[in-house]
Protein backbone atom coordinates (compact mmCIF):
# COMPACT_ATOMS: atom_id res chain seq x y z
CA UNK A 131 0.00 0.00 0.00
CA UNK A 132 1.33 3.41 -0.85
CA UNK A 133 -0.06 6.93 -0.41
CA UNK A 134 0.85 10.33 -1.82
CA UNK A 135 2.99 12.21 0.68
CA UNK A 136 5.07 15.36 0.48
CA UNK A 137 8.77 15.30 1.26
CA UNK A 138 8.02 17.20 4.47
CA UNK A 139 5.51 14.56 5.56
CA UNK A 140 7.98 11.82 4.70
CA UNK A 141 10.61 13.62 6.77
CA UNK A 142 8.33 13.68 9.81
CA UNK A 143 7.28 10.10 9.31
CA UNK A 144 10.85 8.92 8.91
CA UNK A 145 11.77 10.60 12.20
CA UNK A 146 8.84 8.94 13.94
CA UNK A 147 9.80 5.60 12.38
CA UNK A 148 13.32 6.03 13.72
CA UNK A 149 11.92 6.43 17.23
CA UNK A 150 12.57 10.17 17.55
CA UNK A 151 10.44 11.79 20.26
CA UNK A 152 11.94 15.25 20.66
CA UNK A 153 13.07 17.77 18.06
CA UNK A 154 14.79 21.05 18.97
CA UNK A 155 14.35 23.71 16.35
CA UNK A 156 13.46 27.07 14.92
CA UNK A 157 11.36 27.70 11.80
CA UNK A 158 12.05 29.84 8.74
CA UNK A 159 11.34 30.12 5.02
CA UNK A 160 13.23 27.14 3.63
CA UNK A 161 12.01 24.72 6.31
CA UNK A 162 8.36 25.85 6.34
CA UNK A 163 6.96 22.76 4.62
CA UNK A 164 8.44 20.63 7.42
CA UNK A 165 6.86 22.90 10.05
CA UNK A 166 3.58 22.71 8.15
CA UNK A 167 3.63 18.90 8.35
CA UNK A 168 4.82 18.73 11.97
CA UNK A 169 1.48 19.18 13.79
CA UNK A 170 0.21 16.02 12.10
CA UNK A 171 2.91 14.05 13.93
CA UNK A 172 2.22 14.53 17.63
CA UNK A 173 4.75 11.81 18.43
CA UNK A 174 7.40 14.46 17.68
CA UNK A 175 7.61 16.96 20.50
CA UNK A 176 9.07 20.19 19.15
CA UNK A 177 11.00 22.45 21.49
CA UNK A 178 11.14 26.00 20.19
CA UNK A 179 14.52 27.39 21.20
CA UNK A 180 15.53 31.05 21.03
CA UNK A 181 18.63 30.56 18.89
CA UNK A 182 19.59 27.66 16.64
CA UNK A 183 22.91 27.23 18.49
CA UNK A 184 20.80 26.26 21.46
CA UNK A 185 18.92 23.70 19.36
CA UNK A 186 22.17 21.95 18.49
CA UNK A 187 23.49 22.06 22.08
CA UNK A 188 20.13 20.84 23.40
CA UNK A 189 20.12 17.95 20.92
CA UNK A 190 23.67 17.19 22.04
CA UNK A 191 22.69 17.25 25.73
CA UNK A 192 19.71 15.03 24.99
CA UNK A 193 21.94 12.58 23.12
CA UNK A 194 24.59 12.43 25.84
CA UNK A 195 22.04 11.88 28.59
CA UNK A 196 19.92 9.33 26.74
CA UNK A 197 22.37 7.47 24.51
CA UNK A 198 19.88 8.12 21.71
CA UNK A 199 20.11 10.42 18.73
CA UNK A 200 19.37 14.09 19.44
CA UNK A 201 17.63 15.90 16.59
CA UNK A 202 17.72 19.60 15.73
CA UNK A 203 16.09 21.51 12.89
CA UNK A 204 16.81 24.90 11.32
CA UNK A 205 16.06 26.88 8.23
CA UNK A 206 18.63 27.60 5.51
CA UNK A 207 21.23 30.36 5.66
CA UNK A 208 21.43 31.96 9.12
CA UNK A 209 19.41 29.18 10.74
CA UNK A 210 21.83 26.58 9.42
CA UNK A 211 24.97 28.58 10.22
CA UNK A 212 23.72 29.17 13.76
CA UNK A 213 23.84 25.39 14.26
CA UNK A 214 27.53 25.22 13.45
CA UNK A 215 29.01 25.72 16.94
CA UNK A 216 26.68 23.10 18.38
CA UNK A 217 27.56 20.62 15.66
CA UNK A 218 31.27 21.24 16.16
CA UNK A 219 30.83 20.61 19.90
CA UNK A 220 28.97 17.37 19.20
CA UNK A 221 31.66 16.36 16.73
CA UNK A 222 34.52 16.94 19.16
CA UNK A 223 32.75 15.06 21.95
CA UNK A 224 31.30 12.23 19.83
CA UNK A 225 27.67 12.95 20.44
CA UNK A 226 25.08 11.44 18.09
CA UNK A 227 23.16 14.42 16.72
CA UNK A 228 21.15 14.62 13.50
CA UNK A 229 20.63 18.15 12.15
CA UNK A 230 18.01 18.82 9.52
CA UNK A 231 18.32 22.05 7.59
CA UNK A 232 16.04 23.59 5.01
CA UNK A 233 17.75 24.68 1.80
CA UNK A 234 16.67 26.95 -1.03
CA UNK A 235 14.88 25.14 -3.84
CA UNK A 236 17.06 23.13 -6.20
CA UNK A 237 16.84 25.52 -9.18
CA UNK A 238 18.07 28.35 -6.92
CA UNK A 239 21.08 26.51 -5.50
CA UNK A 240 24.33 28.16 -6.53
CA UNK A 241 22.72 31.51 -7.42
CA UNK A 242 23.27 33.29 -4.09
CA UNK A 243 19.56 33.04 -3.49
CA UNK A 244 18.05 34.63 -0.41
CA UNK A 245 19.25 32.69 2.66
CA UNK A 246 21.33 30.31 0.62
CA UNK A 247 24.41 29.00 2.37
CA UNK A 248 26.54 26.03 1.42
CA UNK A 249 25.92 24.28 4.73
CA UNK A 250 27.23 21.04 3.25
CA UNK A 251 30.59 22.64 2.58
CA UNK A 252 30.59 24.44 5.93
CA UNK A 253 29.81 21.35 8.01
CA UNK A 254 31.94 18.87 6.08
CA UNK A 255 34.77 18.86 8.65
CA UNK A 256 32.46 18.88 11.70
CA UNK A 257 30.06 16.09 10.79
CA UNK A 258 30.52 12.35 10.43
CA UNK A 259 28.53 12.58 7.25
CA UNK A 260 26.26 15.08 5.55
CA UNK A 261 23.65 14.76 2.81
CA UNK A 262 21.84 17.12 0.50
CA UNK A 263 18.70 15.34 -0.61
CA UNK A 264 18.18 15.91 -4.34
CA UNK A 265 15.43 13.39 -4.84
CA UNK A 266 12.41 13.08 -2.59
CA UNK A 267 12.31 9.33 -3.17
CA UNK A 268 15.58 9.06 -1.21
CA UNK A 269 14.50 11.13 1.77
CA UNK A 270 13.21 8.39 4.06
CA UNK A 271 16.25 6.24 3.44
CA UNK A 272 18.58 9.15 4.06
CA UNK A 273 16.93 9.86 7.42
CA UNK A 274 17.14 6.20 8.43
CA UNK A 275 20.76 6.02 7.38
CA UNK A 276 21.67 9.30 9.08
CA UNK A 277 20.19 8.09 12.36
CA UNK A 278 22.24 4.92 12.12
CA UNK A 279 25.45 6.68 11.10
CA UNK A 280 25.16 9.12 14.03
CA UNK A 281 25.09 6.21 16.48
CA UNK A 282 27.26 3.60 14.81
CA UNK A 283 30.76 2.99 16.06
CA UNK A 284 32.21 6.28 17.25
CA UNK A 285 29.10 8.49 17.48
CA UNK A 286 28.90 11.98 16.01
CA UNK A 287 26.73 14.52 14.22
CA UNK A 288 25.17 14.07 10.78
CA UNK A 289 23.48 16.81 8.76
CA UNK A 290 20.65 16.43 6.24
CA UNK A 291 20.03 19.44 4.00
CA UNK A 292 16.63 19.35 2.32
CA UNK A 293 15.81 21.83 -0.46
CA UNK A 294 12.40 23.42 -0.09
CA UNK A 295 11.06 22.04 -3.37
CA UNK A 296 12.07 18.53 -2.26
CA UNK A 297 10.06 19.05 0.93
CA UNK A 298 7.07 20.09 -1.20
CA UNK A 299 7.35 17.37 -3.79
CA UNK A 300 4.74 14.62 -3.51
CA UNK A 301 5.41 11.00 -4.26
CA UNK A 302 3.71 7.70 -3.71
CA UNK A 303 5.18 6.62 -0.41
CA UNK A 304 5.64 3.03 0.70
CA UNK A 305 7.72 1.68 3.53
CA UNK A 306 11.36 2.79 3.17
CA UNK A 307 13.77 0.16 1.96
CA UNK A 308 16.34 0.75 4.64
CA UNK A 309 15.00 1.29 8.11
CA UNK A 310 16.63 2.90 11.09
CA UNK A 311 18.64 0.42 13.03
CA UNK A 312 16.89 1.40 16.18
CA UNK A 313 17.51 4.11 18.71
CA UNK A 314 19.48 2.31 21.29
CA UNK A 315 23.23 2.38 21.12
CA UNK A 316 24.45 -0.75 19.37
CA UNK A 317 27.24 -2.60 21.08
CA UNK A 318 30.04 -2.98 18.60
CA UNK A 319 30.50 -6.68 18.02
CA UNK A 320 33.83 -7.73 19.44
CA UNK A 321 35.91 -10.72 18.55
CA UNK A 322 37.98 -9.63 15.60
CA UNK A 323 41.13 -11.77 15.53
CA UNK A 324 43.45 -8.90 16.50
CA UNK A 325 41.76 -8.45 19.84
CA UNK A 326 42.91 -11.66 21.47
CA UNK A 327 46.53 -10.91 20.76
CA UNK A 328 46.22 -7.35 22.01
CA UNK A 329 44.37 -8.38 25.15
CA UNK A 330 47.00 -11.07 25.88
CA UNK A 331 49.84 -8.58 25.43
CA UNK A 332 48.04 -6.03 27.60
CA UNK A 333 47.47 -8.60 30.35
CA UNK A 334 51.20 -9.49 30.28
CA UNK A 335 52.19 -5.83 30.56
CA UNK A 336 49.79 -5.36 33.46
CA UNK A 337 51.13 -8.44 35.24
CA UNK A 338 54.68 -7.12 35.04
CA UNK A 339 53.86 -3.53 35.97
CA UNK A 340 54.91 -2.03 39.28
CA UNK A 341 53.24 1.35 38.85
CA UNK A 342 50.20 0.86 36.59
CA UNK A 343 47.38 3.34 36.03
CA UNK A 344 44.02 3.17 34.31
CA UNK A 345 42.98 6.36 32.47
CA UNK A 346 39.37 6.49 31.35
CA UNK A 347 37.72 8.90 28.95
CA UNK A 348 34.38 9.56 27.33
CA UNK A 349 34.50 6.25 25.45
CA UNK A 350 33.76 4.46 28.72
CA UNK A 351 30.58 6.50 29.13
CA UNK A 352 29.57 6.06 25.48
CA UNK A 353 30.06 2.29 25.71
CA UNK A 354 28.52 2.14 29.20
CA UNK A 355 31.57 0.22 30.34
CA UNK A 356 31.34 1.44 33.96
CA UNK A 357 31.04 -1.96 35.60
CA UNK A 358 33.76 -3.44 33.44
CA UNK A 359 36.24 -0.68 34.20
CA UNK A 360 35.42 -1.01 37.87
CA UNK A 361 35.89 -4.77 37.68
CA UNK A 362 39.29 -4.27 36.03
CA UNK A 363 40.37 -1.80 38.70
CA UNK A 364 39.13 -3.94 41.57
CA UNK A 365 40.59 -7.20 40.25
CA UNK A 366 44.03 -5.61 39.77
CA UNK A 367 44.01 -2.89 42.44
CA UNK A 368 45.10 -0.39 39.77
CA UNK A 369 44.19 3.24 40.51
CA UNK A 370 41.88 5.06 38.08
CA UNK A 371 42.14 8.54 36.54
CA UNK A 372 39.14 10.12 34.81
CA UNK A 373 39.61 12.78 32.10
CA UNK A 374 37.25 15.76 31.92
CA UNK A 375 34.87 13.81 29.68
CA UNK A 376 35.48 10.62 31.65
CA UNK A 377 34.21 12.16 34.88
CA UNK A 378 31.35 10.07 36.33
CA UNK A 379 32.55 6.96 34.48
CA UNK A 380 34.00 5.82 37.83
CA UNK A 381 32.68 6.74 41.29
CA UNK A 382 34.58 9.66 42.81
CA UNK A 383 34.53 8.21 46.29
CA UNK A 384 35.99 4.85 45.28
CA UNK A 385 39.30 4.18 47.08
CA UNK A 386 41.00 3.56 43.73
CA UNK A 387 39.83 6.83 42.15
CA UNK A 388 42.57 9.42 41.88
CA UNK A 389 40.88 12.29 40.01
CA UNK A 390 41.34 14.33 36.86
CA UNK A 391 44.66 14.64 34.98
CA UNK A 392 46.08 17.40 32.84
CA UNK A 393 46.12 21.18 32.78
CA UNK A 394 44.00 21.56 35.92
CA UNK A 395 44.52 18.05 37.25
CA UNK A 396 45.51 17.52 40.87
CA UNK A 397 49.25 17.37 41.51
CA UNK A 398 49.13 13.76 42.71
CA UNK A 399 47.28 12.66 39.57
CA UNK A 400 49.80 14.22 37.22
CA UNK A 401 52.71 12.97 39.34
CA UNK A 402 51.26 9.47 39.21
CA UNK A 403 51.21 9.72 35.41
CA UNK A 404 54.80 10.90 35.34
CA UNK A 405 55.89 7.96 37.53
CA UNK A 406 53.69 5.25 35.99
CA UNK A 407 55.33 2.35 34.18
CA UNK A 408 52.15 1.13 32.44
CA UNK A 409 49.08 3.21 31.49
CA UNK A 410 45.89 1.52 30.34
CA UNK A 411 44.00 4.21 28.42
CA UNK A 412 40.38 3.35 27.74
CA UNK A 413 38.25 5.49 25.39
CA UNK A 414 40.26 8.70 25.51
CA UNK A 415 42.28 10.54 22.89
CA UNK A 416 45.18 11.77 25.05
CA UNK A 417 44.45 15.35 24.01
CA UNK A 418 46.81 18.18 24.84
CA UNK A 419 44.83 19.34 27.87
CA UNK A 420 45.42 15.85 29.32
CA UNK A 421 49.04 15.31 28.30
CA UNK A 422 50.58 18.79 28.45
CA UNK A 423 53.75 18.66 26.37
CA UNK A 424 53.68 15.14 24.89
CA UNK A 425 57.47 15.02 24.76
CA UNK A 426 57.54 14.87 28.54
CA UNK A 427 54.24 13.03 29.10
CA UNK A 428 54.47 9.81 31.11
CA UNK A 429 58.15 9.32 30.28
CA UNK A 430 58.43 5.90 31.93
CA UNK A 431 55.12 4.43 30.81
CA UNK A 432 54.31 1.84 28.22
CA UNK A 433 50.82 2.72 27.02
CA UNK A 434 48.02 0.27 26.31
CA UNK A 435 45.37 2.18 24.32
CA UNK A 436 41.86 0.81 23.86
CA UNK A 437 39.74 2.85 21.45
CA UNK A 438 36.93 2.29 19.01
CA UNK A 439 38.63 4.47 16.42
CA UNK A 440 41.78 3.01 14.88
CA UNK A 441 42.91 6.54 13.96
CA UNK A 442 43.25 7.43 17.65
CA UNK A 443 45.85 4.75 18.37
CA UNK A 444 49.27 6.36 18.33
CA UNK A 445 47.86 9.73 17.16
CA UNK A 446 48.96 11.77 20.17
CA UNK A 447 51.18 9.46 22.22
CA UNK A 448 53.29 6.43 21.30
CA UNK A 449 51.49 3.22 22.15
CA UNK A 450 52.95 -0.16 23.17
CA UNK A 451 49.70 -2.08 22.66
CA UNK A 452 46.76 -0.67 20.69
CA UNK A 453 43.44 -2.48 20.77
CA UNK A 454 40.70 -1.25 18.46
CA UNK A 455 37.24 -2.02 19.78
CA UNK A 456 34.34 -1.13 22.00
CA UNK A 457 35.45 -0.13 25.49
CA UNK A 458 32.98 -2.45 27.17
CA UNK A 459 33.81 -5.46 25.07
CA UNK A 460 37.58 -5.07 25.30
CA UNK A 461 37.64 -4.18 28.98
CA UNK A 462 35.52 -7.23 29.72
CA UNK A 463 38.04 -9.42 27.89
CA UNK A 464 40.87 -7.75 29.72
CA UNK A 465 39.20 -8.42 33.06
CA UNK A 466 39.03 -12.11 32.15
CA UNK A 467 42.66 -12.16 30.99
CA UNK A 468 44.38 -10.41 33.94
CA UNK A 469 45.50 -12.17 37.10
CA UNK A 470 44.21 -10.75 40.37
CA UNK A 471 46.82 -8.49 41.96
CA UNK A 472 47.19 -5.55 44.31
CA UNK A 473 49.16 -2.34 44.00
CA UNK A 474 49.50 -1.31 47.65
CA UNK A 475 53.06 -0.01 47.46
CA UNK A 476 52.26 2.05 44.39
CA UNK A 477 49.11 3.45 46.02
CA UNK A 478 51.18 4.35 49.06
CA UNK A 479 53.66 6.05 46.77
CA UNK A 480 50.88 8.10 45.12
CA UNK A 481 49.47 9.07 48.52
CA UNK A 482 52.84 10.65 49.16
CA UNK A 483 52.20 13.01 46.20
CA UNK A 484 48.90 14.28 47.60
CA UNK A 485 49.03 17.96 48.49
CA UNK A 486 46.68 19.56 50.91
CA UNK A 487 44.97 22.16 48.78
CA UNK A 488 46.76 25.49 49.05
CA UNK A 489 44.09 27.70 50.62
CA UNK A 490 44.06 30.45 48.03
CA UNK A 491 40.38 31.29 48.21
CA UNK A 492 39.83 34.54 50.07
CA UNK A 493 36.10 35.16 49.56
CA UNK A 494 33.13 34.24 51.73
CA UNK A 495 31.69 31.85 49.23
CA UNK A 496 34.00 29.16 47.94
CA UNK A 497 33.22 27.08 44.85
CA UNK A 498 33.66 24.02 47.04
CA UNK A 499 30.90 25.15 49.42
CA UNK A 500 28.59 26.02 46.51
CA UNK A 501 29.03 22.63 44.90
CA UNK A 502 28.58 20.86 48.23
CA UNK A 503 25.27 22.68 48.68
CA UNK A 504 24.05 21.59 45.23
CA UNK A 505 25.09 18.02 46.01
CA UNK A 506 23.27 18.10 49.33
CA UNK A 507 20.11 19.76 48.01
CA UNK A 508 19.75 17.11 45.33
CA UNK A 509 20.95 14.28 47.61
CA UNK A 510 23.67 13.63 45.06
CA UNK A 511 21.02 12.64 42.54
CA UNK A 512 21.24 15.14 39.72
CA UNK A 513 22.96 15.72 36.42
CA UNK A 514 25.38 18.63 36.29
CA UNK A 515 25.86 20.38 32.96
CA UNK A 516 28.72 22.84 32.92
CA UNK A 517 29.74 25.71 30.69
CA UNK A 518 33.37 26.57 29.98
CA UNK A 519 35.83 28.33 32.21
CA UNK A 520 36.93 28.32 35.84
CA UNK A 521 33.59 27.11 37.18
CA UNK A 522 33.84 24.13 34.79
CA UNK A 523 37.19 23.17 36.28
CA UNK A 524 35.94 23.64 39.85
CA UNK A 525 33.02 21.34 39.13
CA UNK A 526 35.32 18.79 37.48
CA UNK A 527 37.63 18.78 40.48
CA UNK A 528 35.29 19.28 43.40
CA UNK A 529 31.84 17.84 42.69
CA UNK A 530 31.62 14.32 44.13
CA UNK A 531 30.17 12.33 41.22
CA UNK A 532 28.85 8.94 42.19
CA UNK A 533 26.44 7.99 39.43
CA UNK A 534 27.40 7.15 35.85
CA UNK A 535 27.06 9.81 33.17
CA UNK A 536 25.90 12.61 35.44
CA UNK A 537 28.55 15.12 34.32
CA UNK A 538 28.01 16.72 30.93
CA UNK A 539 30.26 19.41 29.48
CA UNK A 540 31.68 20.67 26.20
CA UNK A 541 35.14 19.16 26.55
CA UNK A 542 36.71 19.09 23.11
CA UNK A 543 35.38 22.33 21.66
CA UNK A 544 35.04 24.13 24.97
CA UNK A 545 32.02 26.06 23.73
CA UNK A 546 30.87 28.78 26.11
CA UNK A 547 27.08 29.00 26.08
CA UNK A 548 26.74 25.20 26.12
CA UNK A 549 25.39 24.63 29.63
CA UNK A 550 21.94 26.23 29.61
CA UNK A 551 20.67 24.82 26.31
CA UNK A 552 22.36 21.44 26.80
CA UNK A 553 20.64 21.22 30.19
CA UNK A 554 17.27 21.60 28.43
CA UNK A 555 18.11 18.56 26.36
CA UNK A 556 19.33 16.62 29.40
CA UNK A 557 16.07 17.35 31.18
CA UNK A 558 14.04 16.03 28.24
CA UNK A 559 16.10 12.84 28.31
CA UNK A 560 15.77 12.51 32.10
CA UNK A 561 12.43 14.14 32.90
CA UNK A 562 12.29 12.69 36.40
CA UNK A 563 15.77 13.79 37.43
CA UNK A 564 17.13 17.14 38.59
CA UNK A 565 19.38 19.01 36.17
CA UNK A 566 21.67 21.87 37.19
CA UNK A 567 23.24 24.06 34.51
CA UNK A 568 26.36 25.69 35.98
CA UNK A 569 27.77 28.68 34.09
CA UNK A 570 30.02 31.67 34.57
CA UNK A 571 28.66 35.17 34.13
CA UNK A 572 30.21 35.23 30.63
CA UNK A 573 28.88 31.94 29.27
CA UNK A 574 25.47 32.41 30.89
CA UNK A 575 25.02 35.66 29.00
CA UNK A 576 25.65 33.85 25.72
CA UNK A 577 22.54 31.68 25.87
CA UNK A 578 20.46 33.03 28.73
CA UNK A 579 17.60 33.69 26.29
CA UNK A 580 16.87 29.97 26.65
CA UNK A 581 15.16 30.81 29.94
CA UNK A 582 12.20 31.66 27.73
CA UNK A 583 12.33 28.18 26.21
CA UNK A 584 12.27 26.66 29.71
CA UNK A 585 9.18 28.64 30.59
CA UNK A 586 7.31 28.09 27.34
CA UNK A 587 8.07 24.38 27.29
CA UNK A 588 7.77 23.78 31.04
CA UNK A 589 11.35 22.56 31.58
CA UNK A 590 12.40 22.87 35.24
CA UNK A 591 16.14 23.35 34.75
CA UNK A 592 18.08 24.78 37.70
CA UNK A 593 20.62 27.42 36.76
CA UNK A 594 23.69 28.35 38.79
CA UNK A 595 25.62 31.45 37.74
CA UNK A 596 29.11 31.86 39.21
CA UNK A 597 29.43 35.64 39.09
CA UNK A 598 33.01 36.84 39.42
CA UNK A 599 32.63 39.92 37.22
CA UNK A 600 35.23 38.55 34.82
CA UNK A 601 35.68 36.16 31.97
CA UNK A 602 37.42 34.30 34.73
CA UNK A 603 39.52 31.70 32.98
CA UNK A 604 40.87 34.18 30.46
CA UNK A 605 41.54 36.66 33.26
CA UNK A 606 43.49 33.91 35.06
CA UNK A 607 45.66 33.38 31.98
CA UNK A 608 46.16 37.14 31.73
CA UNK A 609 47.23 37.19 35.36
CA UNK A 610 49.74 34.36 34.95
CA UNK A 611 50.96 34.74 31.38
CA UNK A 612 50.13 38.28 30.23
CA UNK A 613 51.49 40.48 32.99
CA UNK A 614 48.14 40.84 34.67
CA UNK A 615 46.85 42.97 31.81
CA UNK A 616 43.12 42.40 32.17
CA UNK A 617 42.33 43.32 28.61
CA UNK A 618 38.59 43.04 27.88
CA UNK A 619 37.89 40.44 30.56
CA UNK A 620 35.94 42.49 33.14
CA UNK A 621 32.33 41.75 32.25
CA UNK A 622 29.21 43.62 33.34
CA UNK A 623 26.12 41.62 34.20
CA UNK A 624 22.49 42.58 34.36
CA UNK A 625 20.58 42.05 37.59
CA UNK A 626 20.03 38.31 37.11
CA UNK A 627 17.26 38.17 39.68
CA UNK A 628 15.27 40.85 37.89
CA UNK A 629 16.03 39.18 34.60
CA UNK A 630 14.77 35.83 35.88
CA UNK A 631 11.73 37.59 37.30
CA UNK A 632 10.99 39.03 33.86
CA UNK A 633 10.81 35.47 32.62
CA UNK A 634 8.67 34.45 35.59
CA UNK A 635 11.54 32.42 37.05
CA UNK A 636 12.36 32.62 40.77
CA UNK A 637 15.88 33.81 41.44
CA UNK A 638 18.16 33.83 44.48
CA UNK A 639 21.42 35.64 45.14
CA UNK A 640 23.99 34.19 47.52
CA UNK A 641 26.87 36.22 48.92
CA UNK A 642 27.74 34.28 52.06
CA UNK A 643 28.32 30.58 52.61
CA UNK A 644 25.79 30.71 55.44
CA UNK A 645 22.98 31.46 52.97
CA UNK A 646 23.78 28.60 50.62
CA UNK A 647 21.65 25.83 52.04
CA UNK A 648 18.43 27.80 52.03
CA UNK A 649 18.77 29.39 48.57
CA UNK A 650 20.02 26.27 46.83
CA UNK A 651 17.50 24.11 48.65
CA UNK A 652 14.63 26.37 47.61
CA UNK A 653 15.79 26.57 44.00
CA UNK A 654 16.18 22.81 43.90
CA UNK A 655 12.70 22.29 45.30
CA UNK A 656 10.98 24.72 42.90
CA UNK A 657 8.60 22.85 40.61
CA UNK A 658 9.77 24.92 37.62
CA UNK A 659 13.06 26.46 36.53
CA UNK A 660 15.04 28.47 39.07
CA UNK A 661 18.20 30.56 39.05
CA UNK A 662 20.81 31.07 41.75
CA UNK A 663 23.51 33.70 41.37
CA UNK A 664 26.63 33.11 43.44
CA UNK A 665 28.76 36.20 44.13
CA UNK A 666 32.18 34.61 44.24
CA UNK A 667 35.57 36.16 44.81
CA UNK A 668 36.44 38.14 41.68
CA UNK A 669 40.02 37.04 41.22
CA UNK A 670 39.87 33.49 42.50
CA UNK A 671 42.04 31.10 40.49
CA UNK A 672 41.91 27.44 39.61
CA UNK A 673 44.89 25.56 41.01
CA UNK A 674 46.97 23.69 40.21
CA UNK A 675 47.63 24.65 36.62
CA UNK A 676 50.05 23.38 34.02
CA UNK A 677 51.04 26.31 31.79
CA UNK A 678 49.88 25.78 28.19
CA UNK A 679 52.39 23.52 26.43
CA UNK A 680 54.16 22.81 29.73
CA UNK A 681 55.06 19.52 31.35
CA UNK A 682 52.78 17.70 33.78
CA UNK A 683 55.77 17.69 36.13
CA UNK A 684 55.79 21.48 36.50
CA UNK A 685 52.48 22.76 37.85
CA UNK A 686 51.73 26.20 39.22
CA UNK A 687 50.36 25.27 42.62
CA UNK A 688 49.42 28.60 44.20
CA UNK A 689 49.13 32.33 43.61
CA UNK A 690 52.34 33.53 41.97
CA UNK A 691 54.31 35.77 44.32
CA UNK A 692 54.65 38.27 41.51
CA UNK A 693 52.43 37.94 38.50
CA UNK A 694 53.88 37.66 35.06
CA UNK A 695 55.82 35.83 32.36
CA UNK A 696 55.65 32.21 31.33
Ligand SMILES: Cc1ncc(C[n+]2csc(CCOP(=O)(O)OP(=O)(O)O)c2C)c(N)n1
Nearest residue numbers: 519520521544546570571572573601602603
Ligand atom coordinates in the same frame (compact mmCIF):
# COMPACT_ATOMS: atom_id res chain seq x y z
C1 LIG B 1 32.31 30.57 22.51
C2 LIG B 1 33.59 30.80 23.24
N1 LIG B 1 34.19 32.00 23.19
C3 LIG B 1 35.35 32.22 23.86
C4 LIG B 1 35.91 31.21 24.61
C5 LIG B 1 37.21 31.45 25.34
N2 LIG B 1 37.00 31.35 26.80
C6 LIG B 1 37.28 30.22 27.51
S1 LIG B 1 36.93 30.37 29.12
C7 LIG B 1 36.42 31.96 28.93
C8 LIG B 1 35.94 32.77 30.09
C9 LIG B 1 34.66 32.26 30.63
O1 LIG B 1 34.14 33.21 31.52
P1 LIG B 1 32.87 32.92 32.38
O2 LIG B 1 31.80 32.36 31.51
O3 LIG B 1 32.51 34.12 33.16
O4 LIG B 1 33.33 31.72 33.32
P2 LIG B 1 34.49 31.70 34.45
O5 LIG B 1 35.78 31.34 33.77
O6 LIG B 1 34.55 33.07 35.06
O7 LIG B 1 34.05 30.64 35.40
C10 LIG B 1 36.53 32.36 27.60
C11 LIG B 1 36.20 33.71 27.09
C12 LIG B 1 35.25 29.97 24.61
N3 LIG B 1 35.75 28.90 25.27
N4 LIG B 1 34.09 29.79 23.95
